[in-house]
Amino acid sequence: MRKRASCLIRLFKKPITIALLSLFSVHSHATIHKQDVKCLAIAMHKEARGEGREGMLLVGNVVMNRANKRKKSVCAVIFERGQFAWMKEKKERYNVSKASLDLSRWLLVQEEVGKRVDTAKGATFFHNKHVRPMWVRRMQLVKRYKGHLFYKEK
Numbered sequence: 762m763r764k765r766a767s768c769l770i771r772l773f774k775k776p777i778t779i780a781l782l783s784l785f786s787v788h789s790h791a792t793i794h795k796q797d798v799k800c801l802a803i804a805m806h807k808e809a810r811g812e813g814r815e816g817m818l819l820v821g822n823v824v825m826n827r828a829n830k831r832k833k834s835v836c837a838v839i840f841e842r843g844q845f846a847w848m849k850e851k852k853e854r855y856n857v858s859k860a861s862l863d864l865s866r867w868l869l870v871q872e873e874v875g876k877r878v879d880t881a882k883g884a885t886f887f888h889n890k891h892v893r894p895m896w897v898r899r900m901q902l903v904k905r906y907k908g909h910l911f912y913k914e915k
Contacts, residue, residue, distance in 0.1 A: 822877075
C-alpha cells in the first residue's frame with residue numbers, strides 16, 4: 762500500500778491532489794455513491810452556479826444537513842417532491858459543470874471522513890432573496906450570501 766501511494770505522489774506533485782489521494786487511499790472503504798455525487802452536483806449547479814464556489818458549497822451543505830437530519834440519501838432529499846423549483850423542468854438529463862461535479866465529490870468525501878465544515882451554519886432550507894416563501898415564518902435566518910438566504914428550524 763505504501764509503495765503504491767508513493768508512486769502516486771510522484772505522479773501528482775500538486776498539494777491538493779496529494780491530499781485527495783491520501784484521503785482515498787486511507788479511506789478506501791468510502792461509501793460515496795456516484796448517484797449522490799451527480800445529484801448533489803445538479804442541485805449545486807442549478808441553485809448557485811452564478812454565485813461561485815462559496816455559493817455552491819452553501820447549497821451543498823444545506824442538502825447534506827437535510828440528508829443527515831432526515832437520515833436519507835442525498836438523491837432522496839434532492840428529488841423529494843416540492844423541494845426545488847428547477848425540478849418542475851422535468852428534463853430527463855440535467856447538465857452540470859465539471860466544477861460542480863468536482864465540488865460535489867469533494868464535499869461528499871469531506872462528509873465521509875468527518876471533516877466537512879458546515880459553511881451554512883446548520884441551515885436546512887434556503888431561498889432566493891427575491892421571493893418570500895410562507896415557511897420562513899417558522900425558521901431562523903442564519904446566513905445571507907449574494908442571492909440566497911439560509912435558514913434552520915427554530
